[in-house]
Amino acid sequence: MTEYKIALVGFGGVNRALAQLIAERNARWQQELGFSLKIVGVTDLFLGSVIDRNGLDAASLAALPAVKGAFAQLPEGTAEAFNESVIKHSGADIIAEATFTNPKDGEPAATFCRWALETGKHVVTTNKGPIALHGEELKRLTKANGVSFEYEGSVMSGTPVLRLARQTLAGSGVQGFEGILNGTSNYVLTRMEEGLGFAEAVAKAQQLGYAEADPTADVEGHDVRLKVVVLANELLGAHLQVNDVACSGISGITSNDIAQARDSGARWKLIGSARRDADGSVNASVEARLLPSSHPLVGISGATNAVAFDTELLGAVTVSGPGAGRIETAFALLSDIVALHTSGRQA
Ligand SMILES: NC(=O)c1ccc[n+]([C@@H]2O[C@H](COP(=O)([O-])OP(=O)(O)OC[C@H]3O[C@@H](n4cnc5c(N)ncnc54)[C@H](OP(=O)(O)O)[C@@H]3O)[C@@H](O)[C@H]2O)c1
Numbered sequence: 289m290t291e292y293k294i295a296l297v298g299f300g301g302v303n304r305a306l307a308q309l310i311a312e313r314n315a316r317w318q319q320e321l322g323f324s325l326k327i328v329g330v331t332d333l334f335l336g337s338v339i340d341r342n343g344l345d346a347a348s349l350a351a352l353p354a355v356k357g358a359f360a361q362l363p364e365g366t367a368e369a370f371n372e373s374v375i376k377h378s379g380a381d382i383i384a385e386a387t388f389t390n391p392k393d394g395e396p397a398a399t400f401c402r403w404a405l406e407t408g409k410h411v412v413t414t415n416k417g418p419i420a421l422h423g424e425e426l427k428r429l430t431k432a433n434g435v436s437f438e439y440e441g442s443v444m445s446g447t448p449v450l451r452l453a454r455q456t457l458a459g460s461g462v463q464g465f466e467g468i469l470n471g472t473s474n475y476v477l478t479r480m481e482e483g484l485g486f487a488e489a490v491a492k493a494q495q496l497g498y499a500e501a502d503p504t505a506d507v508e509g510h511d512v513r514l515k516v517v518v519l520a521n522e523l524l525g526a527h528l529q530v531n532d533v534a535c536s537g538i539s540g541i542t543s544n545d546i547a548q549a550r551d552s553g554a555r556w557k558l559i560g561s562a563r564r565d566a567d568g569s570v571n572a573s574v575e576a577r578l579l580p581s582s583h584p585l586v587g588i589s590g591a592t593n594a595v596a597f598d599t600e601l602l603g604a605v606t607v608s609g610p611g612a613g614r615i616e617t618a619f620a621l622l623s624d625i626v627a628l629h630t631s632g633r634q635a
Contacts, residue, residue: 289318292625293341295329295380297371297400298387302414302441303330304350305618306384311347317622323629329378330359331371333387338365339378371396375403382628384621385413391505391514391530394421405429405437412624414441414617420514420530423521436628441620443469443515444593447609451627453523453597461600462523464563469515471591471611472499472506473538473558478589480546481555486539498591498612508537509574512560516572519595520562526570528562535574553581557588563598 296303310325318324327344331337335352336359338344344362352358357367375383383404387397394417401418404411406429413419418426419439430437443449444467453462468474472493479489490507493499505511513535520526520533538558549556557579562572579586584596584606593611596604610616 290323290629292323292325292381292629293328293343293379294325294382294384294625295331295339295374295378296327297331297375297383297385299330299332299335299349300386300388301614302386302617302621303332303384305614306386306621307346308350309615309618309622311345311350314346321626321629323625325382325625328380329374331369331374332359333369335359335369336365336367337370337374338362339374340364341379371400372403375400375409376407380409382410382412382625385411385415385418386617386621387415389415389417389514391417391510394418398422398426401426401437402429405433405435408433408435410436410438410628412438412621412628414439414445414620416442416514416518420517423518424527436624436631438624438627439518440623440627441617443518444595444607444609444611445613446616446619446623447593447607447611448623449519449595449607450522451623452607453519457597457599457602457605460597460602460605462597463600464561464598465519465523465595466559466561466585466598467512467515467519467595468557468585468588468593469512469560469595469611470506470509470558471593472503473509473512474588474593475591476507477538477541477546477556477558480541480543481550483543485543486541507539509535509558509560510537512558512574516560516562516574519560520570520572523597524562524564524570526562526564526572528570528572533562533572533574536576537574538576541576549578554578555586557585559585 594608
């Protein structure tokens with residue numbers, strides 16, 4: 289039976305949910321998946337850090353109050369976030385990186401990934417910043433150190449998309465994809481179809497916790513652009529930088545546009561897409577598109593996400609599911625650990 293020692297970097301919604309799942313399901317994972325997880329370190333800018341090579345109690349961690357410096361309440365804990373020590377010196381086999389996404393330079397998460405990979409640790413992350421902005425470098429480091437670097441949750445939370453395309457659709461000839469990759473903007477468009485104006489729909493999304501106080505990254509397509517870079521580089525062998533992807537959002541869509549679309553059975557959607565052209569180049573964009581009633585993504589409503597792959601052998605293959613949620617995204621980390629466990633590169 290394999291027991292992986294895991295250290296959690298960032299202890300907000302996602303990694304706290306992973307601790308909760310470990311507390312509730314470790315015994316079941318031993319039976320079903322052939323491994324269990326032991327948390328040996330946690331570090332978080334707000335809560336502090338703690339290391340115990342013998343294993344921390346996952347249930348106690350998950351239940352810890354979200355107050356500044358809370359890890360100082362634990363034996364061996366401190367109110368300071370000793371990220372480097374936890375990553376390099378907690379004895380972890382796997383680093384679960386779930387700190388905030390920095391869309392400009394991917395830092396400091398990219399550095400956390402580097403520290404882990406350079407010291408021979410597997411990395412699982414839900415953070416799209418390091419992959420979109422430093423993917424090639426981090427993959428080189430991964431290879432050089434003979435470890436695994438998995439990031440399924442960075443695109444559609446726990447809904448499978450990267451490994452689905454890379455593994456299950458291998459050989460099908462994926463030529464491109466179109467995706468509804470931002471739940472907030474899709475929720476806003478759906479509420480506008482129900483009669484709300486753009487500003488009212490955004491306010492509703494904020495009330496429900498879907499949208500940030502500043503919704504720009506969601507409604508102007510910036511969040512989707514990072515995901516398109518990850519998908520295009522992974523699935524189409526592209527080498528896109530963020531600025532290679534033309535990007536516009538949904539803030540220019542009016543209630544009138546929505547009503548006109550409805551009359552013809554069409555729907556406005558914020559679509560992130562990329563396609564390999566005949567000359568091998570890959571073109572990608574993020575933009576609001578009017579989808580006809582026959583389009584595979586036209587029925588995707590509310591905060592749900594979806595991607596339709598365009599394949600040579602199967603035509604359109606579509607996967608839809610949650611694109612966010614703490615438990616859903618923690619599941620993505622578990623799926624990454626399952627992938628590294630079955631890769632033959634375990635510790
Ligand atoms: N939640 C989702 O539904 C979802 C879905 C897909 C992907 N993701 C991605 O997963 C990651 C984690 O999401 P989340 O919802 O758990 O975010 P979160 O609740 O904001 O938690 C992130 C935690 O990381 C801490 N942190 C920030 N900078 C740090 C640093 N330099 N060193 C150590 N800790 C640091 C934060 O502390 P402070 O609060 O003090 O900054 C916070 O406690 C993000 O990159 C997010 O984009 C999330």
